[in-house]
Amino acid sequence: MSLVSSTRDRTSGSLDVVTLRLGQDTLAIRAGLIREVLEPVAITRVPGAPEFCTGLVNVRGTVVPLADLRVIFGMHRGPVGPDTRILVLDLSMEGRAAVVGIIADAVHEVTRISQDSLQDVPAVGTSWPAQFVEAIANRDSSVVMIPDLPAIFASALSTQATPVSSHSGGTQLPPHQLDR
Amino acid sequence: MDEETLAIFRAEADSLVESLEGGLLALQTRPGDRALIDQVFRDLHTLKGTGGMFGYTELAAFVHGFESAFEALRSGSSVASSELVAISLKAHDHIVALLDGQSSGDPDAILAGLAAAVGDQTPIPGPRPDVAPVAADIDIVIPPEPQPALRVQPPAAPVSVPEGPASAPAKSSSTIRISADRLDEMMDRVGELVIAEARLAEIAAKSGSPTLMSVTEDIQRLATGMRDATMSIRMTPLSSITGRFRRLVHDLADQTGKPIELVLEGEDTELDKSVVEQLAEPLMHLIRNAADHGLEDPMTRIDLDKPMAGTITLSARHSGAEVLIQLADDGQGLDAGRIRAKAVERGLISAEADLSRNELLRLVFAPGFSTAERVTELSGRGVGMDVVSRTISDLRGSVDLDSEPGQGTRITLRLPLTLAIIDGLLVEVAGERFTIPLAAVEEIVELPEILDDQQATARLLDIRGRLVPYLPLREVFGSPGRPGPFQKIVVVSSGGGRVGLVVDRIIGSNQTVIKQLSPLHSGLKIFSGATILGDGAVALILDVPSLVTRSKRPSPSVNRLQEAYV
Amino acid sequence: MTRRILVVDDSPSVRRMVAMTLKAAGYDVVEAGDGVEALEKVAGAEVHAVLTDQNMPRMDGLTFIREFRADASRHRIPIVFLSTESEGEIKERARAAGAIGWMVKPFDQAKLLSVMSRVVAA
Incomplete structure (x- = not known):
């Protein structure tokens, strides 16, 4: 993917990341995107919101949407446990800076991945949707996946822009322009 | 001021007066001695300053005049004439008397004599015992750069009393500009x-x-x-943006060749500054539409027995926690038939859709109703009306439209007074908390048990003879579990419509700081934002207009409309 | 942390009045009768703000401000100029010399404290 090659060109040989566990998989997120890592806090459910982002949390006085990458990658969604963490990320949405939280079943370490070990996601052999994977890397004989966060959030935004039928008694309203 | 401090002052003043007398006497023999002149000046100066601090205002005023004479002498090159020394000694005696609380001699005459003796053309300010001799004044500019030793007041603005005599004690209610x-x-x-x-x-x-x-x-x-x-x-006030409307109407009259009169009502109605700013663009749009397409050309108007000049009226007024802004024209009105044809052509509705007149009119706000090309063959409204509607709804307001053929069109914008903080009613639904804007709440009643039936088909509540539709929020939110007894109904209203919201429990009212929802959730029309509660948890704020609208469904025609749209 | 204020005035009664007021409000006060004494005092002690008169023996206020500011480590210590003059010229000279502002004498205790609270954290 173009994003990977451009990142490879820009950085000299390695990538600082934070590794985390989601379901049975290990993911890596650029350390520079991470604002902070929080213990689980009170999560407010947003009725009618897409599965990918059904929660809101209070991060130091800011209301931050809480996204669940496990929904995107079809991973097992276990309950909140002692290792569960919320990673607060600085991203960009619709061209504006946005703070977003993502759930992690556990956060492992800050580490460095060598650019040489990065590969595009193979067409077969994984259950991950290729358009949401920026790259994968082999580390210590296991696979680390770097999610394509811009692609994931862009997709989430476009899904919510065209309402899909909702399970919960039709909480999704059609655009209110027609609704009045 | 304690006795001891006063005593110290008195001792100090006595020694100053003594030093002053000695200096004046020495000047008799050494009239050109600059050091002596400086000493006298300094003594007077100190006496003036301390006298004022310890309540000797008359003394301070007198010494001020005295000092001025020596200031003139000091800055000039003249010597202390014997005449000056003589009158200065008289002035000294007057100071001693004032310190003793007595009044002797004629202070004005002494000061006039002093002025004359130093050859000063400008009169020395006379003593004004009733007025402080010098304007009590402070001017501190705290440097803008952060300074560890300073308390930088947030926001770190330089605090400055403007200088210059014209603005010295700026006590009157003046205007300041703040970014x-x-x-x-x-x-x-x-x-x-x-x-x-x-x-x-x-x-x-x-x-x-x-x-x-x-x-x-x-x-x-x-x-x-x-x-x-x-x-x-x-x-x-809305008047901060109406100037450009006058100009726009003037230009539009020129461009279209239609005489147009703009009537402004309630221009002094106030809204939050950010609301007013964001209103300018949509209102200009509506005015342009009215002039371009709403108003007939002058000949047609005369044929129709209407005044030749078309009138566009912009009015604003408060209504509870909302501001109503109406833009009306006395033009030809909207042609529902043509709107219908257009909507079918655009694929917005099916050809056989059964819509009321109002539903048809509202189609002009639908995205895709008008495209970038101007739909001039229509009665006009459509060019960017979806943009107007979106801007207003981004401001948590709503747009309504009504029109009579041949009579004109009226567009009503309802806007909240502020975007930042509201009073909220905190309620609980299935263990989750939500905030309802208090300004929209009409009353709270208990849900009659007989109505607590999820299978009920007609959800109407009889409140003192008035039928009000109600929405169980548990159902709207897809909440798990069954409600307990004693559910409450919060009756809310918006734009003339009302709906009862069924909740489990009323927690209380609170001040609600509105936080915008991220783009991930802003498409959920039933929530207008979120807020942070006292325990740090986040609660969603209900969007009353959408809930009122929602309660009006399901109406078959509107359902079809949605299908066509989605 | 207690804030220490240097009060420079040749009038003992003014110094006393200012010192008493500031001490009662929780400030620490160092007094000096003129510019020379003031420079001696600040050589040995850290001060957080300075109030100075103009007309004093040995060294006047303006000179003192310039001397005080000559030491780069004191550039950020606020100096308030006490003056009996409401005219602009001396104020401007004081400001040019390095005072952050001026206060006209006479002033009362409330005004003094309000000014101090603006220039230095209590």
């Missing part, structure tokens, strides 16, 4: 304050300490006052 950013920052701070205050209230209530609770009440009162004051600072 909008500072106001926004202030509002943010007030928002933080309100959230912190809610936390405090929570802690105080848990503690049960009467002292803590009473302090908390004080803080709450102060925070509310602070909020109101800050909001009132941000209120801006």
Whole structure:
């Protein structure tokens, strides 16, 4: 993917990341995107919101949407446990800076991945949707996946822009322009 | 001021007076001695300053005049004439008398004599015992760069009393200009304050300490006052943007060849500054539409027995916690048939859709109803009307439209007074908390048990003979479990419509700092934002207009409309 | 942390009045009768703000401000100029010399404290 090659060109040989566990998989997120890592806090459910982002949390006085990458990658969604963490990320949405939280079943370490070990996601052999994977890397004989966060959030935004039928008694309203 | 300090002053003054007398006497023999002149001046100066500090205002005023004479002597090159020394000694005696609380001689005459003796053409300011000799004044400019040793007041603005005699004691209610950013920052701070205050209230209530609770009440009162004051600072009259409307109408009249009269009503109606700013663009749009397409050309109007000049009326008024802004024209009105044809052509509705006139008119707000090309063959409204509608709904307002063929069109915008903080009613639904804007709440009643039936088909509640539709929020939110007994109905209204919202429990009212939802959730029309509660949890704020609209469904025609749209 | 204020005035009664007021409000006060004494005092002690008169023996206020500011480590210590003059010229000279502002004598205790709270954290 173009994003990977451009990142490879820009950085000299390695990538600082934070590794985390989601379901049975290990993911890596650029350390520079991470604002902070929080213990689980009170999560407010947003009725009618897409599965990918059904929660809101209070991060130091800011209301931050809480996204669940496990929904995107079809991973097992276990309950909140002692290792569960919320990673607060600085991203960009619709061209504006946005703070977003993502759930992690556990956060492992800050580490460095060598650019040489990065590969595009193979067409077969994984259950991950290729358009949401920026790259994968082999580390210590296991696979680390770097999610394509811009692609994931862009997709989430476009899904919510065209309402899909909702399970919960039709909480999704059609655009209110027609609704009045 | 204690006795001891006064005694010190008196001793100091006595020694100054003595030094003054000695200096004056020495000047008799050495009239050109600059050091002596300086000494006399300094003595007078100190006497003036300290005298004023210790309440000897008459003395200070007199010494001020005396000092001026020596100032003139000091800055000039003249010598102390024997005439000056003689009258100065008289002045000295007068000072001694004033210190003793007596009044002797004629201070005005002495001062006039002093002035004459130094050859000063400008009269020395006479003593004004009733007025402080010098304007009590302070001018401190705190340097803008952050300084560890300084308290930089947030917002870190240089505090400066303007200098110059014209503006010396700026005590009258004058106007100052403040950058909008500072106001926004202030509002943010007030928002933080309100959230912190809610936390405090929570802690105080848990503690049960009467002292803590009473302090908390004080803080709450102060925070509310602070909020109101800050909001009132941000209120801006609509007149701040109407100037450009006059200009626009003038230009439009030229362009279209139609005489147009713009009538403005309630221009002094105030709204939050950010609301007013964002209103300018949509209102210009509506005016342009009215002039371009709403108003007939002059000949047609004369044929129709209408005044030749078309009238566009922009009016604004308060209505509860909302401001209503109406833009009306006396033109040809909307042609429902043509709107229908257009909507079918655009694929917005099916050809056989059964829509009321109002539903048809509202189609002009649909995205895709008009495209970039101008739809001039239509009665006009459509060019960017979806943009107008979106802007208003982004401001948490709503748009309504009504039109009579041949009579004209009226578009009503309903806008909240402010975007930042509202009073909210906190309710609980299936263990989750939500906030309802209090301004929209009409009443709260208990849900009659007989109506608590999920299978009920007609959800109408009889409130004192008036039928009100109601929505069980548990159902709207897809909440799990069954409600307990004693559910409440919060009756809310918006735009003339009302709906009862069924909740499990009323928690209470609170100040609600509105936080915008991220783009991930902003498409959920039933929520207008979120807020942070006293315990740090996030609660969603219900969007009353959408809930009222929602209660009007399901109507088959509108359902079809949605299908066609989606 | 207690804030220490240097009060420079040749009038003992003014110094006393200012010192008493500031001490009662929780400040620490160092007094000096003129610019020379003031420079001696600040050589040995850290001060957080300075109030100075203009007309004093040995060294006047303006000269003192310039001397005080000559030491780069004191560039950020606020100096308030006490003056009996409401005219602009001396104020401007004081400001040019390095005062952050001026206060006209006579002033009362409330005004003094309000000014101090603006220039230095209590």
